[in-house]
Amino acid sequence: MMEVLAEKKVAPTINAEWQRMEVLVRCLMGTKLGKDHDAEQLDLLEQLQNQVEWLRMSSANPWLLLPIHGLPPLAMDVLAAVYISEAQPRIGWLYQELQSGSPQPYITPALLQILLALNESEVCVLQGLIGPDGELIKRNLIVCDGDTPFSVLRPVRAAMAALMGWPQQEAIPPGAIRVNQKVDWHDLILPTNCKQMLREYLLWLHHRDTVINKWGGRQLGGPLALFSGPSGTGKTYAASVIATELGWPLYRVDLSRLVSKYIGETEKNLARLFDAAHGKPMVLQFDEADALMSKRGEIKEARDRYANMEVSYLLARIEDHQGPCILTTNLRSQIDKAFSRRFQMVVEFPRPSEEARIELWRRMLPRRAPLSKCVDFDLLGKSINITGGNIRNAALHAAYLAAEDNQAINMTHIAIAVWREMAKERPQLNKRDLGLLGANLPESLCQ
Ligand SMILES: Nc1ncnc2c1ncn2[C@@H]1O[C@H](COP(=O)(O)OP(=O)(O)OP(=O)(O)O)[C@@H](O)[C@H]1O
Ligand SMILES: [Mg+2]
Numbered sequence: 001m002m003e004v005l006a007e008k009k010v011a012p013t014i015n016a017e018w019q020r021m022e023v024l025v026r027c028l029m030g031t032k033l034g035k036d037h038d039a040e041q042l043d044l045l046e047q048l049q050n051q052v053e054w055l056r057m058s059s060a061n062p063w064l065l066l067p068i069h070g071l072p073p074l075a076m077d078v079l080a081a082v083y084i085s086e087a088q089p090r091i092g093w094l095y096q097e098l099q100s101g102s103p104q105p106y107i108t109p110a111l112l113q114i115l116l117a118l119n120e121s122e123v124c125v126l127q128g129l130i131g132p133d134g135e136l137i138k139r140n141l142i143v144c145d146g147d148t149p150f151s152v153l154r155p156v157r158a159a160m161a162a163l164m165g166w167p168q169q170e171a172i173p174p175g176a177i178r179v180n181q182k183v184d185w186h187d188l189i190l191p192t193n194c195k196q197m198l199r200e201y202l203l204w205l206h207h208r209d210t211v212i213n214k215w216g217g218r219q220l221g222g223p224l225a226l227f228s229g230p231s232g233t234g235k236t237y238a239a240s241v242i243a244t245e246l247g248w249p250l251y252r253v254d255l256s257r258l259v260s261k262y263i264g265e266t267e268k269n270l271a272r273l274f275d276a277a278h279g280k281p282m283v284l285q286f287d288e289a290d291a292l293m294s295k296r297g298e299i300k301e302a303r304d305r306y307a308n309m310e311v312s313y314l315l316a317r318i319e320d321h322q323g324p325c326i327l328t329t330n331l332r333s334q335i336d337k338a339f340s341r342r343f344q345m346v347v348e349f350p351r352p353s354e355e356a357r358i359e360l361w362r363r364m365l366p367r368r369a370p371l372s373k374c375v376d377f378d379l380l381g382k383s384i385n386i387t388g389g390n391i392r393n394a395a396l397h398a399a400y401l402a403a404e405d406n407q408a409i410n411m412t413h414i415a416i417a418v419w420r421e422m423a424k425e426r427p428q429l430n431k432r433d434l435g436l437l438g439a440n441l442p443e444s445l446c447q
Helices: 002-032 039-057 074-087 089-098 109-115 120-130 157-164 192-206 208-214 235-246 265-277 302-320 354-364 377-383 388-405 411-425 431-440
Strands: 142-144 153-155 176-179 222-228 250-254 283-287 322-329 345-348
Touching (some): 074 089, 074 120, 192 345, 235 283, 235 322, 265 302, 354 388
Parallel strands (some): 250 283
8 A cells, every 4th residue: 555655656756857858858859950949848848847856855756765865966867867768768769869870778978968968067977976986876776888978878677666666576578588688780690681671670669759759650559570481590589689779678478378278368368468568668579470370261160260369369469569579480371461561570581591601600609619720611601501590509519529528629529510400300310411511420420
């Protein structure tokens, strides 16, 4: 009961902080676009400034929920500017535009200085708050990705939760698993066109505010993408790149598990999932989309009819959900064409080409591992046609074999590792299946 009361008391006061910050950001946007200051907006800003000042001096000051004792008033401005990215995600998108298409929806010290119009002495105070030894960092209220003026500042989840009355534990949407991998564009080896499509997908997030709020574009849910391609071609990896770019966590949902055996249960499962994800900065990836979207048409049993209802329900929920959703499938041909138009982006992940395999081999062997001079990346890429996922497994296995031998990784280690990897899918494997690499296999292995 106490908690509920506390939450109710905080909400209106903190809202004034967000509103003021939003008006500041919009004024700055206007300046960037070369517009004159709008008198109405300046009036509103003044009113909000007064409101915020008054609240901060009262006992209802929402920032008192955080350990800010003894800090200068500027600390509250900084917290408001940093925390608003998660409290009001649309402002995070504006930050990205103000920071020339920055990949992450968080403010940098450089923009903070401009936004708060700080003078020289205030910049020194700011440094004391967010510099490497800054008070806000020491008190675990914000984190900084680096120590340059262009490193982003993010809220600390526990502090944000205390301020907003959110549960302290990060709420994982039911049925989802967090994918913890930070991946850079450079590590993703795909045809240029594919990578370009992924970049364009991000535009739907970066420029949402311009297209929807300013230009009156129709507000769709998602954005929604379909990634299709064979297993191990980098679909989840690409979803991780997108999540890393946004600075948001990636959650993976296995649709075939979520689709319950019991008619009607699926809808409940999906509803719980989307309710938990609503309004949170996160990327949702649904694997095995074919489990839900396989070809309609013949309805053989009552079960199929329900399956169709579930698909409609899922798509309706996704269309409502404001946040990136990525559906993946190994079976593109199973996806009903009627669904394709619902996706903002459909990306096909091909098996890697020869050049791509050479590049993948170069990157997948552990970076600091000693390499024998005989390791021939061109030969590896040319002689065996396997996916990035296979190459990753084989490269690691080769490293373990070399570590056991106390030697640099050589072509025999790699040949054995590739053999093991390929044998998983082809029990009747032949030395010839390894092409030129086969010459490096120990005789004992392929008898
Ligand atoms: N195109 C790629 N570029 C870089 N690394 C890749 C690529 N494809 C695969 N990998 C490597 O292989 C691993 C497995 O790939 P990933 O999990 O993304 O495959 P997937 O397409 O999602 O497969 P599945 O359909 O089985 O889920 C990745 O973690 C990455 O290390
Ligand atoms: Mg995957």
